Amino acid sequence: MQIAKVIVDIPAMQTNRPFDYAIPPAMEHKLGKGMRVEVPFNKRIIQGFITEISDHTDFEGELKEIIQPLDIEPALTEELLLLGEEMAETVYAYRIHCYQTMLPPLMKAKYEKEIEIVDELDEGTFYGLFQGKSKMSWENAVDRGILPQLIELKRAGKIEVNYILKNQAKAKTVQVYYSDLEMDSLEDAYRSLKKSAKQQQALLAAIMSMNGTPLTSKEYKDQFDIGSSAIRTGVEKGWLKAADREILRDPFKDRLFQKTEALPLSDEQTAAFQTMGASIREERHEIFLLQGVTGSGKTEVYLQLIAEVIKQGKTALMLVPEIALTPQMVNHFKSRFGNRVAVMHSALSAGEKYDEWRKIHRGDADVVVGARSSIFAPVENLGIIIMDEEHESTYKQDENPKYHARNIAIWRGQHNHCPVVLGSATPSLESRARAQKKVYTLVELKGRFNQRALPQVEIVDMRDEFKANNRSSFSMVLQEKITDRLQKKQQIVLMLNKRGYSSFIMCRDCGFVLECPNCDISLTLHMDSKTMKCHYCGHEEEIPNTCPKCKGHNFRYYGTGTQKIEEELQMLFPDARILRMDVDTTRKKGGHEAILSAFGRGEADILLGTQMIAKGLDFPNITLVGVINADTSLGLPDFRSSERTFQLLTQVSGRAGRAELSGEVVVQSYNPDHYAILFAQQHNYEGFYRTEMSLRHKAGYPPYFYTALITVSNPDEKKAQKKIYEIHEILQKKLEPDTIMLGPSKGSIARVNNRYYFQILVKYKQETKLHPALKQILDESQKENARGLYISIDSEPVNFF
Numbered sequence: 106m107q108i109a110k111v112i113v114d115i116p117a118m119q120t121n122r123p124f125d126y127a128i129p130p131a132m133e134h135k136l137g138k139g140m141r142v143e144v145p146f147n148k149r150i151i152q153g154f155i156t157e158i159s160d161h162t163d164f165e166g167e168l169k170e171i172i173q174p175l176d177i178e179p180a181l182t183e184e185l186l187l188l189g190e191e192m193a194e195t196v197y198a199y200r201i202h203c204y205q206t207m208l209p210p211l212m213k214a215k216y217e218k219e220i221e222i223v224d225e226l227d228e229g230t231f232y233g234l235f236q237g238k239s240k241m242s243w244e245n246a247v248d249r250g251i252l253p254q255l256i257e258l259k260r261a262g263k264i265e266v267n268y269i270l271k272n273q274a275k276a277k278t279v280q281v282y283y284s285d286l287e288m289d290s291l292e293d294a295y296r297s298l299k300k301s302a303k304q305q306q307a308l309l310a311a312i313m314s315m316n317g318t319p320l321t322s323k324e325y326k327d328q329f330d331i332g333s334s335a336i337r338t339g340v341e342k343g344w345l346k347a348a349d350r351e352i353l354r355d356p357f358k359d360r361l362f363q364k365t366e367a368l369p370l371s372d373e374q375t376a377a378f379q380t381m382g383a384s385i386r387e388e389r390h391e392i393f394l395l396q397g398v399t400g401s402g403k404t405e406v407y408l409q410l411i412a413e414v415i416k417q418g419k420t421a422l423m424l425v426p427e428i429a430l431t432p433q434m435v436n437h438f439k440s441r442f443g444n445r446v447a448v449m450h451s452a453l454s455a456g457e458k459y460d461e462w463r464k465i466h467r468g469d470a471d472v473v474v475g476a477r478s479s480i481f482a483p484v485e486n487l488g489i490i491i492m493d494e495e496h497e498s499t500y501k502q503d504e505n506p507k508y509h510a511r512n513i514a515i516w517r518g519q520h521n522h523c524p525v526v527l528g529s530a531t532p533s534l535e536s537r538a539r540a541q542k543k544v545y546t547l548v549e550l551k552g553r554f555n556q557r558a559l560p561q562v563e564i565v566d567m568r569d570e571f572k573a574n575n576r577s578s579f580s581m582v583l584q585e586k587i588t589d590r591l592q593k594k595q596q597i598v599l600m601l602n603k604r605g606y607s608s609f610i611m612c613r614d615c616g617f618v619l620e621c622p623n624c625d626i627s628l629t630l631h632m633d634s635k636t637m638k639c640h641y642c643g644h645e646e647e648i649p650n651t652c653p654k655c656k657g658h659n660f661r662y663y664g665t666g667t668q669k670i671e672e673e674l675q676m677l678f679p680d681a682r683i684l685r686m687d688v689d690t691t692r693k694k695g696g697h698e699a700i701l702s703a704f705g706r707g708e709a710d711i712l713l714g715t716q717m718i719a720k721g722l723d724f725p726n727i728t729l730v731g732v733i734n735a736d737t738s739l740g741l742p743d744f745r746s747s748e749r750t751f752q753l754l755t756q757v758s759g760r761a762g763r764a765e766l767s768g769e770v771v772v773q774s775y776n777p778d779h780y781a782i783l784f785a786q787q788h789n790y791e792g793f794y795r796t797e798m799s800l801r802h803k804a805g806y807p808p809y810f811y812t813a814l815i816t817v818s819n820p821d822e823k824k825a826q827k828k829i830y831e832i833h834e835i836l837q838k839k840l841e842p843d844t845i846m847l848g849p850s851k852g853s854i855a856r857v858n859n860r861y862y863f864q865i866l867v868k869y870k871q872e873t874k875l876h877p878a879l880k881q882i883l884d885e886s887q888k889e890n891a892r893g894l895y896i897s898i899d900s901e902p903v904n905f906f
């Protein structure tokens with residue numbers, strides 16, 4: 106008897122290990138590791154992942170049988186199975202959650218499935234199994250008990266599984282034409298044609314050369330120059346039959362990619378390429394920190410490293426932050442590597458994501474370019490993993506499983522014996538410190554490509570502006586420079602720093618601020634939908650006309666939103682063409698991309714936006730960057746706020762003067778003497794690094810200490826509070842003396858969605874007991890979970906508010 110070990114979909118400590126199930130005789134040697142199955146568990150039917158096939162069990166009683174497979178091929182590769190197992194340990198998550206996170210969303214939900222023939226079947230199978238049709242529903246296959254045969258067909262690459270989305274854009278199909286006539290009859294038809302029927306002759310010749318392969322009318326046109334009227338005739342005469350063909354929803358299919366060739370590298374680029382290329386050739390795992398100033402040409406180095414990997418017959422994983430996944434970025438890869446590039450990001454529809462995933466899964470992609478979650482792409486035979494803008498906090502997932510893509514990248518790099526390249530102009534302190542300690546190899550690009558200068562940065566003290574009676578959001582200096590660039594027809598980027606900053610309304614008469622009824626936080630004003638929204642629980646209500654407290658009518662709108670700045674800017678520069686980029690203008694699919702390409706085509710003079718414009722833009726005509734408010738991100742209750750500010754200012758400054766024209770930056774600030782701002786002005790990463798490191802050292806923060814954040818929540822405030830004190834007491838007894846616990850304290854937002862939050866931050870240097878202690882706490886809280894208590898542990902948290 107064959108046994109399958111299955112991780113079941115019950116997120117609990119007791120079930121966080123594989124359970125043994127008997128494989129029914131009909132499924133023997135058909136099921137494999139990584140497939141999802143339905144199994145009985147405590148009188149319920151639940152899903153699970155097979156992690157091992159064995160002929161041995163330690164279970165004493167009678168094994169239950171697997172009910173049925175949910176896949177006809179493994180959903181997870183062996184590498185991912187192993188990764189999930191180890192990842193669960195380090196991020197305090199359940200294995201089942203780790204596995205589910207690795208799959209595209211379409212596969213996590215319960216959708217209807219169908220099985221489609223994608224390659225020729227023998228007649229017996231076609232008529233017997235598929236009843237003469239090209240598709241069958243999954244239920245039909247289950248009812249008829251033919252999944253074992255289908256698994257075989259899948260292994261042979263003859264069929265595919267599609268997920269059927271209701272109410273969503275259905276799988277797109279195109280009309281195709283094929284011939285099922287024998288060669289003899291085609292030749293007869295050819296001979297019977299009149300000499301003058303040139304198009305029909307051409308069509309028949311084409312059909313004969315195609316050997317039954319279906320083509321769209323466009324393909325007939327492109328390949329044989331045969332028009333649609335000839336095809337219609339072909340159908341009428343019975344030479345051709347029409348059918349639907351599903352096309353993969355390739356979001357970039359309508360775009361033409363001009364093939365690019367490797368550019369000759371600069372000396373610095375060459376040196377970097379060679380250092381990192383060596384570990385590709387030697388199939389050696391090594392972690393590189395590629396620290397290259399803005400505009401130093403990191404992208405070209407990435408491209409050539411990937412080309413090297415492909416030359417070796419291996420694959421590459423290229424991670425970029427969601428927001429930097431611009432068409433510009435995608436173009437670089439598609440243009441160099443053609444359609445063997447798969448792209449994954451959140452703007453894709455569920456169907457598109459599944460198609461890209463399938464392409465990777467089938468082995469049709471040599472390069473995967475994507476945001477955080479694509480670190481789980483089922484690529485095999487990895488030859489390199491590159492993580493651009495490695496300092497970005499979006500690489501850390503805030504929800505369970507709370508993984509950091511950098512750690513996953515390093516795990517996969519080790520597993521595949523390949524290099525991991527962490528690239529940034531402003532590396533995270535953690536990474537830079539590891540490079541200092543030679544854990545990572547530091548590779549530097551110190552100058553911009555072509556020895557272009559980094560831009561001059563001027564800091565404007567906004568307190569002086571106020572004293573000089575300038576009430577505008579724009580300092581005099583910035584206004585002058587904007588005027589100058591508008592005259593010269595050069596482009597301008599203006600950034601409004603909205604990190605940790607939101608718009609709210611306050612009653613001018615009584616000071617009332619509209620708050621969320623479920624959370625202890627003020628509601629944010631959204632002008633596009635004309636509503637007040639809670640960013641934590643999604644609560645939404647209308648903008649009030651009268652103050653709920655004093656019935657007054659005078660509201661003041663706080664938080665200089667981009668929209669308000671835009672109006673002010675337009676008043677100052679009536680003729681300027683302004684593009685605004687913020688959450689409101691980019692919410693629509695492709696909005697982000699449409700704005701950037703319009704700006705790239707020169708359809709606007711000024712691009713005004715939030716920090717989403719700070720990254721990745723590479724436009725030659727930008728010669729002025731203005732930061733309207735540099736300080737908002739400084740005041741946040743987060744020990745990384747200086748680091749974030751420094752990174753943001755450096756990144757956004759880096760958009761200026763990247764080509765022939767030199768660039769200038771104006772930074773407006775109420776804290777012009779803050780070291781984060783001054784070091785950014787001087788393009789002095791080293792100075793910032795040293796200063797910040799000594800502050801972190803004094804305060805006992807990463808990278809000198811590791812951190813873990815324990816959060817407890819409960820709809821009942823007392824119960825949550827009691828629990829956090831219990832945990833505090835347990836830990837106090839167990840942990841090393843030099844470990845520091847901050848708290849218990851209220852969550853930075855004490856109540857979210859009617860749950861009360863309390864937390865403890867543990868800072869430690871070396872701690873062998875913390876991990877088992879925390880696991881035990883999670884374990885013992887199992888029963889309480891049912892009563893509304895949640896405990897969550899975030900190892901190395903990145904967001905504190």
Ligand SMILES: Nc1ncnc2c1ncn2[C@@H]1O[C@H](COP(=O)(O)OP(=O)(O)OP(=O)(O)O)[C@@H](O)[C@H]1O
Nearest residue numbers: 368369370399400401402403404405530554723759
């Ligand atoms: N070898 C090369 N030959 C010609 N042009 C190059 C070469 N390398 C880089 N460039 C050009 O230099 C500019 C800056 O390069 P790139 O966008 O890769 O910088 P980067 O290091 O990614 O900077 P950032 O961190 O600001 O995004 C681009 O316009 C790019 O086309």
Ligand SMILES: [Zn+2]
Nearest residue numbers: 612615652655
């Ligand atoms: Zn009021």
Ligand SMILES: [Zn+2]
Nearest residue numbers: 621624639642
């Ligand atoms: Zn809320």
